[in-house]
Amino acid sequence: xxxxxxxxxxHHTDAAGIAFFASLFIIAHECYEAFLEPEVTFTKMFTExxxxxxxxxxxxxxxxxxxxxxxxxxxxKIGNISASSFSLEYYFHKENDECAARVIxxxxxxxxxxxxxISLPEKLKAKLMSL
Amino acid sequence: xxxxxxxxxxHHTDAAGIAFFASLFIIAHECYEAFLEPEVTFTKMFTExxxxxxxxxxxxxxxxxxxxxxxxxxxxKIGNISASSFSLEYYFHKENDECAARVIxxxxxxxxxxxxxISLPEKLKAKLMSL
Amino acid sequence: xxxxxxxxxxHHTDAAGIAFFASLFIIAHECYEAFLEPEVTFTKMFTExxxxxxxxxxxxxxxxxxxxxxxxxxxxKIGNISASSFSLEYYFHKENDECAARVIxxxxxxxxxxxxxISLPEKLKAKLMSL
Amino acid sequence: xxxxxxxxxxHHTDAAGIAFFASLFIIAHECYEAFLEPEVTFTKMFTExxxxxxxxxxxxxxxxxxxxxxxxxxxxKIGNISASSFSLEYYFHKENDECAARVIxxxxxxxxxxxxxISLPEKLKAKLMSL
Numbered sequence: 001x002x003x004x005x006x007x008x009x010x011h012h013t014d015a016a017g018i019a020f021f022a023s024l025f026i027i028a029h030e031c032y033e034a035f036l037e038p039e040v041t042f043t044k045m046f047t048e049x050x051x052x053x054x055x056x057x058x059x060x061x062x063x064x065x066x067x068x069x070x071x072x073x074x075x076x077k078i079g080n081i082s083a084s085s086f087s088l089e090y091y092f093h094k095e096n097d098e099c100a101a102r103v104i105x106x107x108x109x110x111x112x113x114x115x116x117x118i119s120l121p122e123k124l125k126a127k128l129m130s131l
Numbered sequence: 132x133x134x135x136x137x138x139x140x141x142h143h144t145d146a147a148g149i150a151f152f153a154s155l156f157i158i159a160h161e162c163y164e165a166f167l168e169p170e171v172t173f174t175k176m177f178t179e180x181x182x183x184x185x186x187x188x189x190x191x192x193x194x195x196x197x198x199x200x201x202x203x204x205x206x207x208k209i210g211n212i213s214a215s216s217f218s219l220e221y222y223f224h225k226e227n228d229e230c231a232a233r234v235i236x237x238x239x240x241x242x243x244x245x246x247x248x249i250s251l252p253e254k255l256k257a258k259l260m261s262l
Numbered sequence: 263x264x265x266x267x268x269x270x271x272x273h274h275t276d277a278a279g280i281a282f283f284a285s286l287f288i289i290a291h292e293c294y295e296a297f298l299e300p301e302v303t304f305t306k307m308f309t310e311x312x313x314x315x316x317x318x319x320x321x322x323x324x325x326x327x328x329x330x331x332x333x334x335x336x337x338x339k340i341g342n343i344s345a346s347s348f349s350l351e352y353y354f355h356k357e358n359d360e361c362a363a364r365v366i367x368x369x370x371x372x373x374x375x376x377x378x379x380i381s382l383p384e385k386l387k388a389k390l391m392s393l
Numbered sequence: 394x395x396x397x398x399x400x401x402x403x404h405h406t407d408a409a410g411i412a413f414f415a416s417l418f419i420i421a422h423e424c425y426e427a428f429l430e431p432e433v434t435f436t437k438m439f440t441e442x443x444x445x446x447x448x449x450x451x452x453x454x455x456x457x458x459x460x461x462x463x464x465x466x467x468x469x470k471i472g473n474i475s476a477s478s479f480s481l482e483y484y485f486h487k488e489n490d491e492c493a494a495r496v497i498x499x500x501x502x503x504x505x506x507x508x509x510x511i512s513l514p515e516k517l518k519a520k521l522m523s524l
Contacts, residue, residue: 138295138296140291140292140295141291141304142288142291160271160272160273161271161273164269164271164272164330164331165269168331172330172331173272173330173331174329174330198305199295199303199304199305200303200305
């Protein structure tokens with residue numbers, strides 16, 4: 001489990017007054033990048049590890065609206081993990097409040113040069129299993 | 132069925148060289164807004180129709196990467212439609228190419244003042260049934 | 263002179279009800295990309311022409327708010343042009359209305375491999391001089 | 394002076410491999426919002442203070458590229474301040490590195506209901522003068 005604190009900012013919202021649905025996917029990916037650091041930055045991933053983790057599926061359920069200045073915590077959990085793919089689950093919470101949204105991203109594991117499916121590098125697998 | 136032609140722009144892409152996964156949700160929503168016009172703009176929706184159509188679920192499957200300057204067409208189809216919710220399906224295609232991605236958005240139908248579930252206004256229902 | 267018609271979409275706006283200031287820079291860049299096509303796409307620019315045109319300065323003046331569903335036209339004009347840099351000016355108009363905003367972008371001309379300043383390739387210069 | 398630490402994320406970058414120019418305006422605004430909190434959130438601004446601070450001018454100078462995973466600090470300084478407008482300056486730095494970019498935003502001060510120019514509320518003025 002990994003907790004990522006962040007804030008809903010004005011640019012995440014739209015004229016309906018609350019966070020735009022796509023903003024939650026963007027924020028979830030920030031959580032994913034923050035979780036991987038410092039062992040696995042995106043630069044290191046492409047070069048050192050020679051791997052890409054393209055998102056092949058993403059989904060979100062929206063339970064409660066989030067508004068500008070809302071302080072939230074995203075709890076990141078590992079979902080399914082197989083030889084050459086894995087899923088991550090992101091639970092969005094305002095403080096002392098029920099879950100506002102859940103995002104899921106499913107990643108394939110590909111060689112960065114050939115784009116062929118490969119197994120998860122040990123370093124990444126260990127990192128994911130730490131969740 | 133409704134076809135929405137558009138182009139992948141630089142800001143849709145990221146340092147991995149292709150369209151960022153969340154960009155496809157943003158582009159799908161542009162297609163949705165363009166489809167509703169001119170009968171139902173977002174301004175009219177909130178005021179004239181007194182309705183909100185919050186997205187309660189969204190998902191995407193990514194089959195093939197999209198790159199900067201790619202000319203694409205989104206084919207919009209109606210999915211499930213019930214008394215107070217409906218789903219839309221967006222199929223992303225490059226010219227003469229297989230489907231690059233599919234996005235689905237599921238919308239609730241709510242009164243804009245009370246936020247209570249209501250039935251789809253006739254004008255909106257007719258528009259959706261035209262797909 | 264080049265005219266680019268587009269529409270303010272929900273994701274361009276924020277909870278203040280109008281287009282977020284940074285959205286106009288994003289939309290201006292879409293206009294820039296559309297103008298360069300089909301002779302100069304971003305893919306061609308990096309490969310065929312071996313050039314980068316990094317933005318070294320950008321500015322915007324906001325005269326009138328733009329709202330969701332607003333149909334606008336951006337008029338693109340050439341500003342200063344020198345051996346290894348040029349400026350573009352983007353004037354945002356709603357139909358039959360005064361100028362809503364002006365964006366300016368200043369671009370350096372760099373070799374894509376060495377990142378050294380170079381002269382504008384003839385193809386690009388001709389394109390820019392057509393404005 | 395106010396320091397805002399943040400990180401360049403994948404969605405800030407584009408296929409040219411570095412941060413997209415408009416991303417820096419978005420990040421600067423996040424810094425602005427963080428600075429104003431907790432005394433002045435955007436919700437409080439519109440309601441409690443009855444004021445809007447629309448950006449009437451924005452500009453950026455880009456000195457050095459920023460890449461994905463770069464840890465940066467934005468130093469926020471007050472620029473000009475007059476009866477009914479003020480400017481903010483945002484200096485972007487990577488650790489132990491020269492300034493990567495400077496953003497400036499100029500804000501008008503308007504009554505949230507009438508949209509007429511008004512004087513800066515004392516609470517806001519004090520906050521700005523603390524920079």
